[in-house]
Each structure stands twice: as structure tokens, then as C-alpha cells.
Amino acid sequence: MSKLVLLRHGQSQWNLENLFTGWWDVDLSEKGIEEAKNAGKLLKQAGIQFDQAYTSVLTRAIRTLHFALEGSEQVWVPETKSWRLNERHYGDLQGQNKQEAAEKWGDEQVHIWRRSYDVLPPLQPTDAKYSIAHDRRYADLDPKQVPQGENLKICLERVMPFWEDHIAPDLLKGKNVIIAAHGNSLRALTKYLENISDEDILDLEIATGQPIVYDLDQDLKVTHKELLK
Numbered sequence: 001m002s003k004l005v006l007l008r009h010g011q012s013q014w015n016l017e018n019l020f021t022g023w024w025d026v027d028l029s030e031k032g033i034e035e036a037k038n039a040g041k042l043l044k045q046a047g048i049q050f051d052q053a054y055t056s057v058l059t060r061a062i063r064t065l066h067f068a069l070e071g072s073e074q075v076w077v078p079e080t081k082s083w084r085l086n087e088r089h090y091g092d093l094q095g096q097n098k099q100e101a102a103e104k105w106g107d108e109q110v111h112i113w114r115r116s117y118d119v120l121p122p123l124q125p126t127d128a129k130y131s132i133a134h135d136r137r138y139a140d141l142d143p144k145q146v147p148q149g150e151n152l153k154i155c156l157e158r159v160m161p162f163w164e165d166h167i168a169p170d171l172l173k174g175k176n177v178i179i180a181a182h183g184n185s186l187r188a189l190t191k192y193l194e195n196i197s198d199e200d201i202l203d204l205e206i207a208t209g210q211p212i213v214y215d216l217d218q219d220l221k222v223t224h225k226e227l228l229k
């Protein structure tokens, strides 16, 4: 049996400012740093010992992982970063204010863009202000893999190869794993782990900085889930 901890990054500066973020690389806010440190304390209290850590290539998730490992006194744990764990790319909404978007397009449309499984946000031109098309951290990717906008389905489809190739093999060996990532890449993973329907996934929210602990059996089926408080 192995443990899997999912940890959404602490509040980011753009969470604080209520801006669509996606693949734009914003840092943690002061509150986000506190949330990440608190996650470390909660993990220490729970006595969870990790063998492997995974995170995205975005600063807010990487720093959250580091605070969590520091707070739980296990900074030595090997870590692997992958773009496949990045936040869902929010297309041309990136950089826009969520409230202003709701006033412009209506609450319902914005809710669909934010939470539906298979509706795409408006795609982002590669010369947009908040485009990552020329960001060197993605230089080795096939250009087709660099999104201009993703729905949760597409996000799940790019998370899964990483799960299959890296995370699942570790868990199958009995390793305890922490994944520090993002609201929507973790919603995608949760949909898979808990077999949540395309409809019910609309209602799933993941809190910033709160570790979610799964016990998994030898087939990686969830036997227990706990939110650390």
C-alpha cells in the first residue's frame, strides 16, 4: 500500500487579484507562502514520509512543494518537474479579471469555461501578452504540445502519460508520493483517481495549500481519502 498526497499550491498573486492564470508563471502571495508552510506542518503532524515528489514547471507549485518538504523536514526527497503537471492553459482568458469576464460574457458562460469538462476557453494567439509560446522552458516540446487553450479533458489527456510513465510506477513499488500542482491539473487527476463523471466534475473544487491524502491499494485503487486540517 502506498500514500499519494495531492497539494494545490498556496494562493498566488493572481489568485489574490482574481485573474485567470493558467500557464502564466506567477509567484505565491504572502498568504500563499503561509498556506504552503502550513501544509508542511500538517504533513509533519500526519507523519507522512515521502519517497518521491513531483511538481509542475511553474513557480507557485515548485515553491509550495519546497515549503511543504521543508516544513515536514524532508527536503532531501527526490523531485521531478514536468510541464504535464502545469495548470490547465486558460487560452485568451489568461491575464483577464474573472469578475470582469463574468460581466462581459455572463456568469454562466464563465462558469462553463472554468469548470466544464470539455468546453474550450477562447484560444490564445501566440503573440498575446500572456502567451508562453516563446518561453524557453517549453523549447524542447513538439510545438503541437504547447497549448493555446485547454479544457479539463485535454488537460487530463496530457497529465495521464506522466502518471502512467512516472507516478504510477513509483506508487506500484510502494513509494509514498507527493504531487504539488494546480487547481485544474489536480481536478483532472482526481477525476481519474475517484472515477468522477464528466458532469460531477463541475462541482469539484480543490483548496489552496490543503494536503489531500490518498491510501492506495496494490492496484492503485483508493481505499481511503483524507483532507489534512
Ligand SMILES: O=C(O)[C@@H](CO)OP(=O)(O)O
Pocket: 015, 019, 020, 021, 022, 023, 087, 090, 114, 183, 184
Ligand atoms: O486561474 C487559474 O488558472 C485557475 C486556478 O487558479 O482558476 P480557476 O479557479 O478559474 O480554474
